[in-house]
Amino acid sequence: MAFTARSQETRGAILTAARRRFAADGYERATVRAIAADAGIDPSMVIRYYGSKEGLFAAAVDVDLRLPDLRTIPHDQVGETFVRHFLELWEGEGPGEVLTVLLRSAVTNDGAAERVRTIFTTQVATALGSGEDGPTRAALVASQLLGAALCRYILRLPPIVALDIDTLVADLAPTVQRYIGAPLV
Amino acid sequence: MAFTARSQETRGAILTAARRRFAADGYERATVRAIAADAGIDPSMVIRYYGSKEGLFAAAVDVDLRLPDLRTIPHDQVGETFVRHFLELWEGEGPGEVLTVLLRSAVTNDGAAERVRTIFTTQVATALGSGEDGPTRAALVASQLLGAALCRYILRLPPIVALDIDTLVADLAPTVQRYIGAPLV
DNA sequence: CTCCTTTGCCAACACTTGTTGGCCTACACT
DNA sequence: AGTGTAGGCCAACAAGTGTTGGCAAAGGAG
Numbered sequence: 559m560a561f562t563a564r565s566q567e568t569r570g571a572i573l574t575a576a577r578r579r580f581a582a583d584g585y586e587r588a589t590v591r592a593i594a595a596d597a598g599i600d601p602s603m604v605i606r607y608y609g610s611k612e613g614l615f616a617a618a619v620d621v622d623l624r625l626p627d628l629r630t631i632p633h634d635q636v637g638e639t640f641v642r643h644f645l646e647l648w649e650g651e652g653p654g655e656v657l658t659v660l661l662r663s664a665v666t667n668d669g670a671a672e673r674v675r676t677i678f679t680t681q682v683a684t685a686l687g688s689g690e691d692g693p694t695r696a697a698l699v700a701s702q703l704l705g706a707a708l709c710r711y712i713l714r715l716p717p718i719v720a721l722d723i724d725t726l727v728a729d730l731a732p733t734v735q736r737y738i739g740a741p742l743v
Numbered sequence: 744m745a746f747t748a749r750s751q752e753t754r755g756a757i758l759t760a761a762r763r764r765f766a767a768d769g770y771e772r773a774t775v776r777a778i779a780a781d782a783g784i785d786p787s788m789v790i791r792y793y794g795s796k797e798g799l800f801a802a803a804v805d806v807d808l809r810l811p812d813l814r815t816i817p818h819d820q821v822g823e824t825f826v827r828h829f830l831e832l833w834e835g836e837g838p839g840e841v842l843t844v845l846l847r848s849a850v851t852n853d854g855a856a857e858r859v860r861t862i863f864t865t866q867v868a869t870a871l872g873s874g875e876d877g878p879t880r881a882a883l884v885a886s887q888l889l890g891a892a893l894c895r896y897i898l899r900l901p902p903i904v905a906l907d908i909d910t911l912v913a914d915l916a917p918t919v920q921r922y923i924g925a926p927l928v
Numbered sequence: 929c930t931c932c933t934t935t936g937c938c939a940a941c942a943c944t945t946g947t948t949g950g951c952c953t954a955c956a957c958t
Numbered sequence: 959a960g961t962g963t964a965g966g967c968c969a970a971c972a973a974g975t976g977t978t979g980g981c982a983a984a985g986g987a988g
Contacts, residue, residue: 564934564935564985565934565935568935568936583851584771584850584851586769586771586772586851587771587851589974589975589976590975590976590977591974591975591976599936599937600936600937600938601976601977602936602937602938602977602978602979603935603936603937605976605977605978606935606936610976610977611975611976611977661850662850662851664897664898665769665846665847665850665851665893665897665898666768666769666771666772666847666850666851671897671898671899674898674900675898675899675900675901678900693901693902694902694903694905694906696902697894697900697901697902697903698903698914698915700890700894700900700903701887701890701891701893701894701895701900701903701915702886702887702890702918703890704890704893704894704898705885705886705887705888705889705890705891705893706886706890708850708886708889708890708893709882709885709886709889710886712849712850712856713849713850713856713859713860713889714856714860715859715860715863715882715885715886716860716878716882717878717879717881717882718879718882718883718885718886720879721879729883729922730883730886732921733887733918733921736917736918737914749955749964749965750964750965753965753966774944774945774946775945775946775947776944776945776946784965784966784967785966785967785968786946786947787947787948787949787966787967787968788965788966788967789946790946790947790948791965791966795946795947796945796946796947
């Protein structure tokens with residue numbers, strides 16, 4: 559049961575293959591057999607190392623948004639900073655894959671949805687400070703950012719895909735800035 | 744192959760059951776057998792009437808957003824009108840279920856995603872007029888509205904769920920208003 | 929070198945999936 | 959009333975799923 563150095567290589571290969579498959583197909587359609595094939599290994603090894611398909615999934619979606627400390631940023635640039643950070647995460651090879659896995663699965667799998675809610679509470683909401691309507695503001699921000707990610711990376715809505723990152727950031731930043739700063743009704 | 748009046752009842756029962764199952768579980772996890780059981784008939788009937796699971800799905804997600812004609816509305820209220828109309832669709836029993844089906848499935852099933860893109864082009868984009876960056880504006884609107892629906896009805900993010908419709912409309916309306924009207928970068 | 933743990937594969941299990949063909953039953957039209 | 963057509967169910971299929979047990983080989987520890 560102990561981990562030897564030799565096995566870590568295979569474990570890693572399984573994990574990367576799993577992330578790619580989960581990201582491409584979602585939880586249900588990604589099969590253990592396909593993941594194992596991608597990793598160049600027998601399906602039974604996947605179970606041996608991660609217990610079950612769900613265990614593998616849990617290991618595959620260990621995400622850290624690495625949100626910046628917003629107190630070190632000029633108030634009127636918080637929106638832009640936040641949007642850019644988020645979009646660049648999605649554009650990145652590794653993090654983007656994990657985020658895709660998470661969003662794709664959260665929509666049909668309640669365990670994954672719970673994980674998203676947790677990430678929201680522990681990472682997004684806390685990063686945006688804790689005023690009285692802090693959680694509401696954070697959720698509004700999340701609605702815009704998740705919506706943008708959904709349209710660009712999942713649904714691939716042409717007009718959103720066509721925009722380059724800088725333009726998209728410039729378009730979304732005022733919205734986020736308002737959710738964070740402006741008075742709510 | 745002809746439709747008799749007698750069969751319409753069963754066809755309807757299948758369709759309602761299908762919408763409920765697809766909405767609750769998404770395309771992959773909703774099984775023909777479960778849908779048939781809900782409708783109180785044999786699984787083979789589903790195939791007889793709709794050809795295949797995918798044919799049934801196509802029949803289940805026939806959606807008309809019934810977007811209002813924005814030219815009949817004061818310019819400064821377009822955002823609010825649009826947001827309210829959209830959210831009330833989601834809150835409604837029938838349309839909300841279809842929209843849930845569509846979004847849930849579009850995230851993992853590319854056929855459904857294609858359908859969302861079509862609906863976007865034929866209904867949302869055209870409703871928002873056809874200026875030079877009309878599609879871009881429409882897509883930005885879609886990103887916010889879909890994001891809000893995602894957070895409220897699918898992921899059930901507590902702070903968003905807690906808001907009543909009027910408050911949520913008031914919070915989102917300025918964003919949509921800006922995407923429609925304000926100059927883009 | 930010897931032994932024992934770990935790695936890995938093969939084959940198979942038990943189950944669920946969408947889908948098909950065959951067989952009764954009941955309705956409707958002449 | 960007789961007859962043909964459509965509605966409906968049963969049983970079964972082929973394919974694919976996650977998962978398990980057993981057995982060959984390889985590696986390190988004594």
